[in-house]
Amino acid sequence: MHDFNYLRPKSLADAVAAFKNAGDGRYLAGGQTMIPVMKQRLASPSDVIDLSQVPELKGIAVNGGIVAIGAMTSHAEVAASKDVQAAIPALADLASGIGDPHVRNRGTIGGSIANNDPAADYPAAVVGLNATVVTDRRRIAAADFFTGMFGTALEEGELVTRVEFPTPEAAAYEKFLHPASRFALVGVFVARTKSGVRAAVTGAGPCVFRETVLEQALTRTFAANAVKNIDIDASNLNSDIHGSAEYRAHLVGVLAARAVAKAR
């Protein structure tokens, strides 16, 4: 790790200002990605801006069919939240399956989506539930937020403050564990909402995506059998020693069927 300045702003405005004043600033949330990357010297920011004392980034609120989760909310808090469990059980379930207890107690939703790891779990929920990412300067629709592998629509210094999830009629997330990292080798989030059925896939490709083949089939019948043996195009999917594109495509169908079966 290279030397850096450590800053701990006490408000949203101070955090954004700290970034502006820094030569090469980086926000620090749970540090579960950022610290290892800095230790490996793959990132060496001049200023590390710790978001842990920023009150505007905290808390979970359910209001008028919207579950708003502050960016600094840990995976463990989301998993344990009675409000989330009641409103969107699939989201609490997803959070409870991220990493291990250590990771869940440090890692945050803001950090996870800002990082947009191709195998991360949260992006599937954000896209699957058509959430809105709220930042210090605007509101970004899920469809526009994740732009590619580790890529997001966030501008230089833009800070995620919360994520707003509309409550669905029914939803579920199914994850097939990567045998080594236990991220998602493939993860599928399905949701039946007032505006239609959505199916988001993570892990399988370079970036989370909506699988229209699944959505069409599930729009016809929202039932496991509708997608169980469905043909998923493997041509844009990832291939590595843990799973070929073909295998990942197959898993998308299997997991979608399981998710539909348990959706509530």
Add this chain to the structure above:
Amino acid sequence: MLKPHIGDSVLRHEDARFLTGRGTYVDDITLPNQAFAAVLRSPHAHARINGIDASAALAISGVLLVVTGEDWLKQGFGPIPTKSAVNKKRDGSPLNEPPRHCLAIGKARHVGEAVALVVAESHAAALNALDAIDVDYEALPAVTDARKALEPGALLVWDDIPGNFCLDFELGDKAATEASLKASDHVVELDVVNNRVTAVPIEPRGAIASYDAKTDCYTLYNATQNVHANRDTFAEKVLHVPKEKIHHIAPDVGGGFGVKNGVYPEPALLMYASRKLGRPVKWINTRSESFVSDSHGRNQMSKVRLGINKDGKFQALYTETIGDLGAFCWTVGPFTPTGGSARTQGGPYAFKAMYYCSKAAFTNTMPMDPYRGAGRPEASFQIERIVECAARKLGFDPVELRRKNLIPPTSLPLKTAMGLDVDCGDFPQVFERTLALSDRAGYAKRVEESRRKGWLRGFAIAPYMECTGGGPKEFAGVRFQKDGSVELAVGSQSTGMGHETSMPQILAARLGIDFESIKYRQGDTEATPLGGGHGGSRNLELGGNAVHQAASEVIEKGRKLAAHQFDTDEAKVQFEDGHFFVPGTNQTMTMREAIEASFDPSKLPEGMAPGGLDANTTYERGVISIPNGCHAAEVEVGPETGVVRMVGYWVVDDFGTIINPLLCDGQVMGGTAQGIGQALLEVAHYDPESGQMVTGSLTDYALPRADTMPPMTIEYYEGAPTKKNPLGVKGAGEAGCCGAPPAVVNAVLDALKDYGVTHIDMPLTPEKVWRAIRAAR
């Protein structure tokens, strides 16, 4: 006050220290004025090094020293030789051994090979220096597959070693085996691969070297499993100093499994750097570096042929293996695919004839050294796979076929066709007990329950027979102190197995003294004059018997002292249960009293000095012993995804006398976990094009975790303590790795038998299982 017996599950004495973070590993040691080293490692699998420019690195503030291969050679330091017990080719000529210098000379031959050492005031400055060293690499094509390396025209890892060929080897009667195969009703043939793995100990390798100019001596703290032998190599072969000049200490070591047995370059580099700089130098390997600089294991490709008659009786076994050595012979690398895998061929089954031959090849990969079992797990996997394959092909019940061919106790002792001296044991009884434990009666119901949940259930049983190994001598020293404490120093070494418990337990049990009064010392060239360290399941067999022998010597001396006190003839004094006594009299004296008396000059017999009960002894092994046992596994396979779950596991082991069942269970569980890892998850995978290690981090190298493990039932068969050593022990450390891979793989194949799946190479990843199902459908 704790007075344990042999066979008691004494709780691990070391655990309070380990579990509360009070262990002392190398990285916990800080010497005054220490500097920090880091190693520049080759990013290429194969590259010519046209030059190294360290000027920018040396210009960084705090950077003290950069050592390159050229600098190293200029010092006149020698290469690290291999000590493989098999060191000749079949034609009698010596094996082809490339020079293994501590730093790459002229060329780098695997990703991770040490190219330069930097030393700096701080760890951070050392890392900055690494970034600043400019190495002019000319990348060359690499060969990473041993089979390809041996093909004619393969590119060469070493210009002067034709065909990448290190050595070949054979054991057994080739003509008789061929004749027996020919005469057999059936010959079943199978290609078996033992996948390349690495141990990933929790504590990475690391060392601190400190040179003292006043005495011209080095102190080396090192995360090693073998202080004596490795010191000798550093002193005599590399640095060319008398071995007495190196005080080699292994403090607490956090796991080894074989990868810390060998001689690595870094400690020698540190000793040189410390001398040059006049201050201690510390280095700790990172996890990422460990994957490409800790030795790897297994990676054997074998063709196995089994001759079997219509009645199911095995006739002959013929195994041909290609073993990968990586880029060097490393410490004992060539032994594993040769002698190490040959000796236990055929497992616990009776054969008329057996033949084993192998070739070992160099590749542009991290070199091989022992990994838990070092050849015996490979052999066990080979025989159990071919037996399962024969059962399926020829329509035998796999359990019945095994039962029919186990060596009966009435045949013991016997020498196998591989020359292994099997003295005692009861393979059929161990086998039947394992079967009984596994509740075969309830199996059909469990299969049905799994089926209802959408899972396929499979079962397999895998009897195994292996052998011990490692250094043939061990030292134990017992020193009594006036204050009542006892120091026990042994030359074998724990890297977490619990010697601090089992060894004092033996001493306390023999002498009838307080377990808590014993201070244990190990892993220190000044604590014992010799020591065989760790490896080959040798601790109880060598170290344990050395302690036993030392205790006997203490008792002999105590009898003299007691006779003097009782004013009687020494021959009349007996010792039992911690008491010296003369039968038929009321004369008695506890060991504790004898020890106290030994410090009172007025109570000593003629010729005994104060503290005269001390014993220093060396135990020497005659013949290696034969641990054996049986594993049985039940698995569930999800046909939709190919995922495998371990759902039941039963083990009965014959390790001879069990000193401490709790510690023994730990060995069996750990070995089984690593065996399950190899079977289902682990592979040190190299990209064939680039020669990069694809699974070079824990996000890609899949280790078994607690939730991978099934519930386990472990029992021991103690009806056959070996007479090869006084304690009657057979070695327990590596057995789990012998039984688990075949039990798991065969159980998965059993689950898939209705699909007609007969073979999948380890590791049985979900995708491979899914593909096998799909191909068979």
